[in-house]
Structure formats: structure tokens, C-alpha cells
Amino acid sequence: MQSWGKATPPSVIIDLSPIVLLRGDPSWGWVEAAVKAWREQKDPNARFYGVADNSLYYKLDDAGKRGLSEWKRKRMARSVSWADPEVLELATHFETASVLTTDLYRDHRRDFPWLQGTDRIWKPVVRDGAVGFDRLDYSPIPAEEVSWRIEEANLIPKGFKATGARDALKYEWGCTTSTCPWGSKAVIEEDPAFRDGQVVCPSCSALARRLGFRESTKEIVLLLGDDEVDRLPLAECSELTVGRGRDTDRYDVREVLEDAIASKVSRDHLKVINKSGRIFVEELGSKNGTNIVREDGAAAPLQKGVQQALAPNERMALAGGVLNIRLSGKKRPRGTYETDLTTPPFLRIEGD
DSSP states (O other), rough: OOOOOOOOOOSSEEHHHHHTTTTTSSOOOHHHHHHHHHHHHHHHOOOOEEEGGGGGGGOOOHHHHHHHHHHHTTTTTESSSOOOHHHHHHHHSSTEEEEEEEOOGGGTTTTTTGGGGGGOEEEEEEETEEEEEEEEEOOOOHHHHHHHHHHTTSOOOOTTOSEEEHHHTTTEEOOTTTTTTTSSSSSSOOOOOOETTTTOOOOOOEEEEEEEEEEGGGEEEEEEETTEEEEEEOOOTTTEEEESSOOOOOEEGGGGHHHHHHHSSSSSSSEEEETTTEEEEEEEOSSOOOEETTTTEEEEEBBBBBBOOOOOOEEETTTTEEEEEEEEEEOOOOOOOOOOSSGGGGGGOOOO
């Protein structure tokens, strides 16, 4: 959970991905419209905090990307592999906050029992071109329905019915097309696809590249101070360069840092490496260096060219701490696949 320090906690938590897709085509404008409408209709002093799936960034146009990045710089948002549980964990912690989403979270009601009967969750709606809000119906559902919805949410993706296809889900996959949004990322973070006996990128349909075992994937957390802004998966035998630059297997700090602050970070500042499920870090000879900060707060400079294992209770402070990196304590999450969560299994017709 993010440490809010002296910052005022949020009064509204936004599940950003479904709001951006409120009318089909992705637009950050719906987020801005929802914020404006909530302040006009509900609370002029509302404090917003958003959570996005990592995949959302690549669905946005340039203006939308700038909008999401600006929220992160202001410590108003974070991106994670799968937003749903993060949204609900925040809502559990801030128990008076409202939630904006379009999701009924039926498959999460066992882990978050307060959802049964809650009146805290609202859906933005568009009427006559203006945004309003309808309270979502979270009437309690029986335990057996919760169970089958959980089962449905964890079923394999569409097209993955053959045994060989199911074995493919043991691995992470990367895109092989440089022009694809996922081509520059270490891991494809959307539902995989399986066509003609091959795993393909769900975005461009090019053959996917098999990476390491999914169980060996680790997540690294990027923070501004103590505030989390991004959480990224790093597959087994993969590397991620942190610095100022956009390219394959890189994290560009300019997405979350103002230009004057980002300039303190070198283009090739720090390398993060996953070796069989263990994370190592390597200082690349940056101008302002990297400190490894122990659990007790003691800091020591990371030596150039030396790969050092990163322990769960340690963090890396780049350029005097303008950006921090630590390991996530969570296992690599699996998102909810695009299954039919409306019709109970016993009412479905085989072959539909």
C-alpha cells in the first residue's frame, strides 16, 4: 500500500481503464470530464486518485498519454499489471472514498466482502452530451455465484482450448514487431492469443516470442518518494534499462519526472536484470549515481558495472532519490480474461 505521508488521502478512486473507454474509443477526455462533473455535482473539494492497467497507456493517443503521465507526476495515479485488485485494495484502505468504474467486480467479492451491498461505487454515464453518475447495483450475490464467477475469471483466454495452447500460458510472451505498441516492451500485458497453432500478439497478430516461465517473473515498483507510480513485470532472463530514452526494453523516466528533474537521470542510468527469478541491478556509469538503500535507511553507492542482487527490503535511489525502485512483494498477477460473466454456466448453450 502506498504511503501517503502528509498528503491528503483520496476521496474518489478512479478505475481509469473503463472510464477512458467509456464510449468505446479510448479518450482521456472522459477522465477529465468525470472529474469536472463530480466536482460540480458531488463534491467541489474532491481529491482523485487513479489506477490504470499498464496496457492502457498504449491505447491512448499522444494527448491521453500526456494526461496519464501528468497525473503520475502529480502523484495522482499509478499503472499496474492488473488494476482491479489495486483499486479495491485502495478502496478498502480508504473506506469513505467513492469509486468510479463500470465494473461490478463480481469475481472479487470473496476477497473484498465489503462489496456485497456497498453504495460507494458509481458509474459515469453520458446523457445529452453531459457526464452524470449512476450508483451501481451491488446487491449481494450468493456464494455459489461468486464461486463460478471467480472460476470464469480465471479461465484460459479465447482460443486457448487445446492442451498445447494451455501449456503456452506457463510462459511470458513478447511481441516481435517493432511497430507494435508491445514491440518495445519486455512483456505483452494483454490477454494472449492463439491462432493456427501459434501464440501471437493480441494487438498486431504477429508471432509472439516465448520468454521465461511466468512463475519466475518479478515485478519492480517505481516510486516518486514513497508514492508508487508504476509497477512493471520483468520476465525471467530479461533486462530493463532505466534512464532517459525510449527503445526496446527501456523505462523512460520522463514519463513520470518533470524535465528539470529528469535531466539528473542519465540516458543509460541503471540496468535491472531477472536471473532465474532473482533481481540484480547494475549501475551503468551515470553522472549522478545510484544508491542502494537498506531496510534501516543506510545508503551506499552502487559501483559501476557490478551486478548486485536486490533484496525485498532494499530499494535503489537514482540521482539522489529523484526516482526509487524496489521489488514488489506480490506475485505476478493474472488479469481477468474476456469471458462471459453475465450468463451462469448452467444456462449457456454448448458451442456458443
